Amino acid sequence: MALSYNALAQSLQGRSICFIPKAYCIRDTKLRSRSNVVFASIDKNIALQAEVDSLLDRIKWDDKGLAVAIAQNVDTGAILMQGFINREALSTTISSRKATFFSRSRSTLWTKGETSNNFINILDVYIDCDRDSIIYLGTPDGPTCHTGAETCYYTSVFDQLNDDEAAGNKLALTTLYSLESVISKRKEESTVPQEGKPSWTRRLLTDDTLLCSKIREEADELCRTLEDNEEASRTPSEMADLLYHSMVLLSKRDAKFEDVLEVLRKRFSQSGIQEKQNRTK
Amino acid sequence: MALSYNALAQSLQGRSICFIPKAYCIRDTKLRSRSNVVFASIDKNIALQAEVDSLLDRIKWDDKGLAVAIAQNVDTGAILMQGFINREALSTTISSRKATFFSRSRSTLWTKGETSNNFINILDVYIDCDRDSIIYLGTPDGPTCHTGAETCYYTSVFDQLNDDEAAGNKLALTTLYSLESVISKRKEESTVPQEGKPSWTRRLLTDDTLLCSKIREEADELCRTLEDNEEASRTPSEMADLLYHSMVLLSKRDAKFEDVLEVLRKRFSQSGIQEKQNRTK
Structure with missing residues (x-):
């Protein structure tokens, strides 16, 4: 090779x-x-x-010399795309650190991003227990899907069965990013005049004093679950409140939860935990 | 059928x-x-x-009538396992809401959990742009891997190449769960006497007053990025600080970030955002 x-x-x-x-x-x-x-x-x-x-x-290559490779965003956990790999594709990915696959239709190796420049930069590769399925864990340079979507998975079967208008236009989002998406929608709507009582998220988005007072209050309530040794289930519940309100502030500031994770990941790789050892307090 | x-x-x-x-x-x-x-x-x-x-x-079924199915934890985003599906397997998954696959070696349908009771409960199913790859988005009842591991992906290629002792025993974790894992290790170590200056995480884990004062301080600093209209990059950075310190508190209270996400998901399905509309403040 x-x-x-x-x-x-x-x-x-x-x-x-x-x-x-x-x-x-x-x-x-x-x-x-x-x-x-x-x-x-x-x-x-x-x-x-x-x-x-x-x-x-x-690796247990199948009768065509292939295995499955799934590219996953290391920060958000989003499944970006899935392709097939042969020996050379995996070897190339390991050496180049760019997610590389084998095209079954064209019978050639291809590196995601070779035409679009939207490479997937590999941080680690995982093999499953059966040794025939691989995760490419990495950071995408841009949208992964050839359609311009962030990932290739944007068609919900259940929405399709429900004849939902959103079918075919709704990314497969995990819990945190579904919440982020809801907050983002409320933000878009918040510029449009609305009749009736505004939603809580809308109120937070349009009242900085209220938002900040809630974040400080929820942080305090989280701390009190420890200080007052409250019932165990109170901690995740208060943390959920703090997270939700903080995510409204993130949205307000045009930041994404992904940006927060990138900060954490970079602190890791700069040995962030050790860096904190040097703090005096 | x-x-x-x-x-x-x-x-x-x-x-x-x-x-x-x-x-x-x-x-x-x-x-x-x-x-x-x-x-x-x-x-x-x-x-x-x-x-x-x-x-x-x-669906674009291959020459054997199969497509790829990837089971993903809706809360954490962890890729639990990957299998193959035929028409009947997907149809069964949609109707039963239990992740079901087609075993290529045994040529039979099988539902994950049918022997272990560790079912994967399906919340939605996504099809990719090429219509030959599927995500089963769900909540696992227990460990997914037949080995008892949480997911089937616990063998890091890069650790193996590095002859790392952890190779074969380290789950493919995304950023947030890597951080959680590091904090968890520090917690285990914190009961063992240590020479030299303790790590920042260890100090937080052993000093509730310090931990809570830091959480309140970081929440305040996050708010001030909005109140004082600080430079845009300050918000994700302060949010990262707040998240890290809050996660130390979670660990201290034997809670997992996954528990927080479960709370948020349940609030969603109970129309949590609407629920908040009814708050007076």
């Missing part, structure tokens, strides 16, 4: 922690001569190639 | 909103005679069966 394991080695080195297989980590290279480093590097790449080959051997 | 569309009709009726295709919603049945209701019910089931059949016709 004509793959650059130099590229793979560099790719793995790019991780926030040393990611080259431990046996091949070259430490204190400054203490070694240049020629030693070159030889070590060649040895390392051969060993790494062997490791990747061994891993590819363990 | 020997499927009970009475069961499907009942299943669809169970939704929080009227979910029977609009054309077949029987309103004011009390005003109709019993025989009329029976005939209407038969007509409705025939029409619903036709709708489901038409939907199944639109």
